[in-house]
Amino acid sequence: MNKNTKLASGLLRFLSALVDIMVWLFIFLLVLLLISTSFEFNDLLDSLLLGLIVMIVLTTFGAPIINSYIISKFGGSFGKLLTGTRIVKDDDGTYLDFKMAFLRNHIGYAVSSLMLGLGFIWLFVDEKRQTWHDMMVSSLVVVRSRRAYLIGILSVLLLIILNVFVANKVYSNIMANQELYTGIFKDIKSELEMLKEDELPVPDESLELKEIGVLH
């Protein structure tokens, strides 16, 4: 690595992480939007089933594979690309391969999260601004475009607006379907109350004992 390489600051890395979170939150809200557009009980069950399959596939396989691929191909996750930072190897400045990107982001992050995220905070005390997951795969996060942080800030703002819009749409759909959800809830509640009212009375033990002269 040459001396002119600028290491990304904690704030810039936090900004890129925020972009990543907003992107995945947007995808999650889209799934919720799909579920919230159901107006019939059967449609609701169909949407829940589809949503479950999509979320399992995305979180277990999709996110790790897509993320590791773009880190190995382009040098960073969505957030890093938009903030002008790149993940590179410590020794020669080239991008990580798929295996190392996977180990760094999907296993290394778990390690850095131990001890209340001490591994992430470590970058503030390390001379190379490395977190624990960076040390484990010998990577650095460097700045490739000094002005790109402005794009990062703009991206976060746009994504927040987009997410708020989608969340609002989900909320309005749920309120529009309130009749369906409250109907289901009320029916189950009334049947349970009917069940409680029909319970047989339990004999009072103390009365029995008094009758046979054991208690006075």
Add this chain to the structure above:
Amino acid sequence: MPDYGAILSRSLDLIKKNRWLFVWGMILAAFASGGSYSQSGNYTNPSSFESLPEGIPEDLPEKTSLVLGTYTTAVVEWFHSVSPFIWVLLFFVVVGAVLFGWLVKLIITSWAKGGLIFGFEKGMKNEEATLRNTSPVGIKSIKSLIIFSIIMFFIFIGLFLFIPGVWFLIYLVFSQIKVLATLWVVVGMLGGIILVFGSLIVLSMVTIYAERLIVLKDMAPWEAWKKALAISKGSFLPTLVMGIINMVIGFGLGCISIVIALVILGIPGYFLVFPSITAKTWPSPIIWVSIVILVLVFILVSVLVKAFIIMFKYANWNQMFEYALKKTERTQNE
């Protein structure tokens, strides 16, 4: 026999001088299961015994089917309307997710084992062990350690199928003669238990030495297994003693740490919650936050103590491995 006192004090020294290895220790404490020590206990919730019903209506089954009937009918009808392909897809997705999670856990624990074993080896040579210089060796060992775990898994399965299988076959042969059958039940059971325990002990020793052969000598998994068996046979008694020492120290330290943590955290926790219990009111948000902080601190302290115990054991085993390997090589050269 090795000097166990020297081994234990050297292990403490290695841990003190190589604090970066705590990261590997914490990973194994958080993600590895089993071992001779476990801090989590199974607590029965006393409140579960308070809510037993006083009387059960005779017509409960009919009433229950009526309550559930409306929605179970709708759900059952929906269930049949969904294409079987979707259910098969869901099944494979869930199984795939579980397997993926298990694989990730294997990767992370193998990585940590490799890093920790290599880290203590560096420490024993008076070189500094850091996350940066131990991690590459850990990564290199992941595949071999995973293959070794799979080999051990099948050996364990084979053992637990073979021993009861043989016992049962002999029982079938003797079952015609009642006296012999009864004798075999008693003798066979005792013999079986001894054989199982003995096998478990030997296989544990093999695991310990094989992992070090894989990480430190770059051996292939099956070759490491065979050599580790030879080392275990040659140093059976010293290894057994080291295992007992590790178990006792680990158990003792674990119990002491739990007691200390419960006293230091449990007493303030009790005084925080007790006023709400006596007043039969819901604790205030500040109390809730304080309780959550206390629970988090307890968990952190438990992980740290468990990490220390794991590191201590690994340091002991690294030194034991050095002793046993030299002894085996001396014997082979003679």
